[in-house]
Amino acid sequence: MTATTDKKDSAMSIDPQKPALNWINGKWVDSKKHTNSINPATGEVIGIYADGGREEAVQATNAAVQAFRKLDWKDNRALRARVLNQIADRFEARREDLIGILSLENGKVYAEAAFEVDIISCKFRYWASVVLQLHSKK
Known part of the structure; x- marks a missing residue:
């Protein structure tokens, strides 16, 4: 592959x-x-x-x-959020391929593989939103 x-x-x-x-x-x-x-x-x-x-x-x-x-990665929250969202976009664009590969490699039924693939982009989008939040230095 x-x-x-x-x-x-x-x-x-x-x-x-x-x-x-x-x-x-x-x-x-x-x-x-x-x-x-x-x-x-x-x-x-x-x-x-x-x-x-x-x-x-x-x-x-x-x-x-x-x-x-x-x-600029460590100081540019917008850049980090944009990249994390782009990664999520890529996973979503290849959703069916990834589900098929996961099913073949792990013997998973379609629904279980779909859940695992779908949760990936959700996690990337979640962390993209978190990185934009202001954090105190305490």
């Missing part, structure tokens, strides 16, 4: 013949280890993913620290 970006809308597409990659520092990053994603109902391989380890975790952590220190 390679995640690729479409130039028109940057939508992720899935190719089950290639590994899904990790998104680190604005780029798709492969891993030394790849793991099969298995449909538990049939035992069929439904995709492959880059099974990141310590190296990828360090890269992602370092990228996050640098972004926090060098960008």
